[in-house]
Amino acid sequence: MPDNYLSEVRNQYEALPYPACNPQDEHKRLVLTWLEDLPMVNHYCFAGKQSFQKGFRALVAGGGTGDATIFLAEQLRHTDAQIVHLDMSQASIALAKERAQIRGLSNIRWVHDSLLNLPALAAQLGSFDYINCSGVLHHLADPDLGFKALQSVLKPDGAIGLMVYATTGRIGVYQMQALMRLVNGGETDAQRKIANTRDILASLPPGNWFKRSEDLHHDHKAGDAGIYDLLLHSQDRSYSVGELFDWLGEGAAGGKQGHGLHLAFSDVQRGRSPYLPHMVLGSKPPAMAAALRKLPLRRQYEMAELMGGSIITHSLYLTRNAACSAPYGDTDYVPFFYHEPLTGEIASQVFGNSRGQPFMLRHQHSGVSVTVNPGKYGAKILALIDGRRSFGEIFEQFRAAWQGKAAAPDNAALFADFAESYETLNALERLLLRHVSVAAAAT
Template identity: 30%
Template sequence: MSKVNKSIRDQYNKYPYPEPVKDMEEYLKVTNYESCPTLNSNLLWPTTGYPEKPFNILCAGCGSSEAVGLAMKNPLANVIGIDISNSSLSHSKSLKKKHKLANLTLKKLDLHQVESLGQKFDLIVSSGVLHHLPDPKTGFQALRKVLADDGSFTCMLYGKYGRVGVYMFQELAKLLDLKQDDDSVSVLKEMCATVPALHPVKLVTDAFHDSKYDAGLVDLFLNPQDTAFSVKDIMQMADDTDFVFHTWLDNYLYYPQSLPVAQTQLFNKISALPAQQQWEFMEKFTCAIPRHSFILTHPDRDPEDYAIDFNENTIDKYIPVWAPSTFVTSPLNMEPFGQVNYRRKKYDFAANEYGAKLLGYMNGKNTAQKCIELARKALGNKELDFFPVFDYMYRAGHVQMLIKK
């Protein structure tokens, strides 16, 4: 084990991360792990849906509770959680015992040694781990070796531009010679409480819970190893380690549909770029992505089973469904046709009467083309162009696409 890895192990032994959960049943009533396949089944398996038979999940760097949550939410899955922190594993083991999880195995293991488990995994989950390795590429390579031929890898990495303020604070911590101890944590709390409102660190401290407790502050500002990634870095890493990039867990911040510039020259110019260049533009233009969450897959997996190429020529191939994070807050069957209001995370949106009618035909069975045909018929106008509605909803992440069997 490298010196850096030992320092990280010692940090997580002293400051278990994330904040230990006392009761997973209560915790899962109000939250969900973004990596959980029950939440992302439409993205992971758009053709077949959530598996109806046992499958294998590896939680690489399971921390104090993530593998437990995965085992509870996925009773058909055989879950293995690995970590190098005794404290984190000890808490996970206590939760396993409390909730009687026969489908969960916990091991103290460096993820570089994951081949020693002697099995392949249908799904690998690694949230906030690989960016703490001295050489993240070695971690990707190790996990690639244990991914099943039709498997997927759900990953979260720090974002280079959205964490600019965090790295400024890390430099300030070095100037003050702060250590991983209680006195230094107190100083960090004072820094967060008094930092000017326009400081870029607020993007992270206001949005995430990490800055609200000691272990989170240590992980943010005093971690001995922290590598952030841009969109371009992620695509390059996927290529270098023989993965195929599949999708973002949430499109919202990666496409210009999230900007209040629809039908402007700027919007049209961004939209004309290839997808990856749109993502790169948005990342640098908004500086609003402190974490990248995405899915990679095995290069031998058939793209017909998972790849989405939604455009005007493929609308009969895809079945639109609401994203799990989207909640309709006004009825879709209002007469006369009024606008539909919906909410995603902390944002409120609305679709006009034509969009509302179209969205009302999303039932998990109708293709996008069928929805459009039904909406045109109901409104008595065959010329209405409904494709931009679905295109916006998909690019903005409000709607996901299943692949018609």
Template identity: 30%
Template sequence: MTEDPRTDAVSQQYDRWEYPPPVQDLEAWAANGHWDWFDPSWSHRIFWPDQEYRPDLDILIAGCGTSQAAACAFMNQGARVVAIDVSRSALNHEQYLKTKHGLDNLELHLLPIEEVSALGRDFDLIVCSGVLHHMADPLTGLRALGRCLRTDGVLAVMLYAKYGRIGVEILESVFHDMGLSRDEASVRLVKDAIAVLPPDHPASSYVRVARDLLSDGGLVDTFLHARQRSYTVAECLDLVGAAGLVFQGWFHKTPYYPHDLFPPGSTLPSVLSKLPDAKLWSVMERFQTTNATHYFLACRPERPMEQYAVDFSDPGALDYVPLMRTACRLSGDEIFLRGVQLKLNPAQLPFVQRVDSRRTIREICGSVAQLEGFSGRGDAQIQEFGHKLFEALWRLDFLAMALRTDSTD
């Protein structure tokens, strides 16, 4: 007999060890520069490249935790936000935030993902971040979510990535064999072990940068979890397909492309460029093994691909409209994103300076062609250069691409 998700070890863990650490004030949270990656007020053009932001979305936060749903309702006050979770304490804090900020657009339910059909609703956007990999049967959960997704809707998912968590899984196995559980004494022992971790241990690089480990709840969630698994690229794609959905694309693309990884003269880029996307992504996650999370989007197979597909091999790619992604900014000749910066050379800079969320790549290239220093180059040469530059910045997550519609004219 399957254990009730409302009372199993996972729900008991989150009732005792709050995670993520609960936000106490959403106004202060937003004012201090925090955001949620899957918040449509920031990322709508990644979900729907062919549409402007719609304030009246129906949104489901599946596994809302302590604050995610309230933050979404706060940032999207014209939307109707429904939140489900199996942790009563998490929902209690969501209720606190709902009351504190007067979030009449937020609805809360103690409900497992497997039973989401009980809501009798369908949604434009379903966010399920860091939840499916804790379920007894992730496929059952994803199928249930897919059934309440609208035809043109988007399902935004985060799953643990296998290769970036190898060190974490090694330590998990160590703590399991030591007989640790989810109590205060075990948490103290985990802290002691991390403090003496050799610098060359596979978990050391993760421990150095993981802000989650600053809280006891984060330590329990990372190293002492009641149930979790991690996924390769191929397993993510298989999970989406088995759920009857279509893989829309990576929300964070950087880990899955080669960029400038290889030295000049290497033949590897040429070989990699001939691989189909799924194979390339799989190869690159094994080259670049630090990525610990897969952020991706899925949709229903009935949704027309031309509404969401961004494909730089398409001749129509010059009609894409580049726009800066959340927290991305250009300062001088450098472009910044989440502590990452890229210095642009004099040939690249004029193209990025003309990104205004309105002009197409073709129009930007035409404007650059009028500049002194570019007039000697033909239109085709400038367009080829701009095409490659914008594809590279899109793959590096500095830019998103809007599909040209009447609303972007």
């Protein structure tokens, strides 16, 4: 292994592969990773036009024990796509390989190396349509050097799925890390550090900030590797929304240039909802909520992160510009429900009970409560969404059943009327889009 990776970090993941897993569990279930759901990748990274055929190539940089790699490979099993799993830990790669063997996956290439060496590996590995880098950059001495390494093997029209730690939701974690550095002092034995941490966790008073926010965190309940990764890591940093925009987006106000990329945030199971003030403030928003909704998205995201306090990681897609997301307002796009067993009939009933008046949508799966204006026709449009019809076909069918005295609304009027319903469901990642040129099987 090269010397450009922090030795303590490398040793940690050799001794305690992360995330901890039992390969035999592959016989029972498939671990799903949020950013690698192909319909999501297609919607946010390839304008809904990616078929994942024709030599699609994905890199999982810092793939650990293989969650993202296995999920991608399973979804792409019947295509000619290739996934490259790169990791600095031989122990982690061994576990990931065993998982792949159990599933009979042959579309993965295994590389034992540091992601910091990607520029030198480019001739050997080639370039990639999609790169996953989840939970890695924040453990580097120089995260930007790592990000530049990822960009060196990304195709010009490729995309990156990134996860880094979030500052606000991890306040208690960093206080615990500081505490355990004091408790462990000069202790070098990992098992002794873990034992000390378990003892402290069992005795924390209710006023401790980690204790107050413990429901946000799960790693410390999942064995030694989780405890070490969460509370004893030797190299761990976090980011606010604003810092990510400064670094990866348009840059800081003071003149420091960012990477100029488009950032599309999507929190696990909650989508954009924890980044939008009107969705964070719940069922009794203040009078200013409508005004906040009109502010630039970056500012809304920064405020919502502080309002909610529950974002512990930032998951996002990075693309060259906003046009890489599937556009709302194009009749050649197919809307489809995702992430829960939702049908047009069910959605129509929920949105139709208010008879076209604003109503409080209480979304059980995400915990979000938000006021939605379904418009005059929202419920009827939702009823026609079946994952096969395009908006053009849906609107034609809507007009075919029109019984009003006035002329039936045109496409522009229907898109405008349905916009808030779409935006709400899309913000929750429950309604996505794909282009008509892409078969439903691809998503």
